Amino acid sequence: MSEPINEPILEMMYAFICNYIREKGFAPSIRDIARGCYMTPGNVHRYLDRLEGKRLITRQPGVARSIRLADHQDAE
Template sequence: MAYRNILSDPVTRAVYEYIRDRIEQDSCPPTLREIARACYIGRSTLMRHLDRLEAYGAIYREANIARGIRLGDKEPPFDED
């Protein structure tokens, strides 16, 4: 799988950065609804981007937990603008 191509998507980047920033600021991950609203995307679109981030190892998700997103061991290799 070509992770660089997947993770260079600007929406995937926005989702990851929002999650990372919220965890750094609040010491608490955001809910799916909060992420979707902040990134101006629907929940199904959000799930696709979270799947990409999780497959890469940038995040981990705990099922059935409202704030169950944790940062992973790998920071995504986003292309620099």
């Protein structure tokens, strides 16, 4: 089960990722997220680590656009 987000920046990033996947059918790149959330790629990596730690997303190291939403419905 995932933890609640309770952080505006994480909520914004998670919503961006969800909307991007829903609209385009594939995961955003780090640059897409950086542009869409007005942050640096380094900060994107840090916040993705936190979303992954909260079990809201999964990623495959070394694979581009590998962000996947967790399978549970309570994440949104």
